[in-house]
Amino acid sequence: MQLCVALDLPTKEENISLAKSISKYDVWIKVGFRSYIRDGRELLEEIKTINPDFKIFLDLKLYDIPNTMADAAEEIAHMEVDMFNVHASAGKKAMKTVMERLESFEKRPLVLAVTALTSFDYHTFKEIYGADIEEKAKAFALQSYQAGLDGVVCSVFESRMIKHETAADFLTLTPGIRPFGEPGDDQRRVADIDTAKRELVDFIVVGRPIYKAKEPAKVVEKILEAL
Secondary structure, eight states, rough: OOEEEEESSHHHHHHHHHHHHTTTTEEEEEOOOOHHHHHHHHHHHHHHHHHHOOOEEEEEEESSSSHHHHHHHHHHHTTTOOOOEEGGGGOHHHHHHHHHGGGGGGOOOEEEEEEEEETHHHHHHHHHSSOHHHHHHHHHHHHHHHHHHHHEEOOOOHHHHHHSSOOOTTTTEEBBBOTTOOTTTSSSSOHHHHHHHTOOOOOEEEOOHTTSSSSSHHHHHHHHHHO
């Protein structure tokens, strides 16, 4: 299991400070909407200068018509990030088009599909998708697998089921991780490290429990020891 540290802070300076404070650790760095829209490609390049071994997960959740998603995926691949994601609900054709576009790259990033956001509870998810989370997450995961993606973004509670329905090496990345039982905040389907291990998760994403700590590096070290 690998750790993804979320750079979700209000300013570029705070994000860079956090990255520098954990630069000696072998972790992934997740850059999401706010940070990327505000700071752009320069932020990605600066992260790499802090530690060339940092792996970058660009969390933009592409969702559009197939060709537009493929265009965006191609541009992301040119930025030499290590992983990015799309929305599975864009459909199998869109996901397959993305993967076909990336075939020409000698070294392409990992591509994951978002199944069900961990901010959803069971009731609100069914209101929108007309199905239970587990049922729809399984269907999205199967479509992602059939389209040639590397894995999915899901909650801890779907990880084992998704691997059973696809393949043991089909990756699962889980947000909403509260490593040692911290409050869930706006996340609904949260879990700790022990649960993530038990459910065969490949990547855990941790944000607030790290960057809200007085000493983020110590929290990262504690998480890595637990992994």
